[in-house]
C-alpha cells in the first residue's frame with residue numbers, strides 16, 4: 001500500500017450504480033480504475049469518460065464501458081489526480097499532459113473529486129511547474145512572452161528529445177514559478193494570451209480531495 005493506492009481505492013466509495021464517471025489520468029487514477037474494474041467485472045453498471053488515450057487504453061483492457069465526452073449529455077462525477085493542492089482545494093494539474101481534456105471533463109461534471117498522495121498538499125501552489133498547453137504554430141511567441149514576464153517557461157520534451165505532443169496535438173510549456181502568489185490573476189492572464197489553449201491551474205473545480213498516506217490511511221478535505 002502507498003498513498004496513491006490508498007486514495008485511489010478510497011474514491012470507489014463515491015461511485016453509485018448507473019453513473020457516468022469522468023476518469024482522470026495518472027498513476028493515482030490507475031488505482032481507482034483498478035478498483036472500478038473489479039466492481040464492473042462483478043456486474044456493477046457504470047459508463048466511463050476518459051481524459052486521455054492512456055486512460056482509454058487502461059479502461060478498455062479492464063473492460064470498463066466507455067463513451068467520449070461528445071457522446072454523453074453530462075458527467076455525474078469525475079475522479080482525477082492532481083500535482084499540487086492548496087488549502088482552498090485549488091490545484092495544479094497536467095503533469096501527465098492531459099490538462100485540456102481533464103479540465104473539459106471536470107467542467108462537464110456535477111461533482112469532481114481529486115485523489116492525491118500526501119506529498120501533493122501544499123500551503124501555496126507553484127513549486128510544481130505549471131503546464132501551459134499551446135498551439136504548436138505559436139509556441140515560440142508564447143514562450144518569449146512568458147519568459148519576459150519572468151515565468152521561466154521550458155518546452156516539454158518527450159523521451160526522444162522531441163516536443164511532447166498532447167492528445168489534442170498541442171505542445172506544453174512548463175512554467176517554473178516556485179510560488180504562485182495570486183492564482184486567479186495568473187489564470188486570468190493565461191486565459192487571455194493568444195496561442196494558449198489551456199493551463200494547469202484548476203481553480204474552484206473540485207469539491208473534495210482524498211489524501212492518501214504511506215501507511216494506507218486517508219483523509220478527506222472538503223470545500
Ligand SMILES: O=C(CO)[C@H](O)[C@H](O)COP(=O)(O)O
Nearest residue numbers: 026027028081094095096098
Ligand atoms: O494532471 C494529471 C495528468 O495530466 C495528473 O492527474 C497529475 O499529473 C497527477 O498524476 P499522478 O497521479 O501520476 O501523480
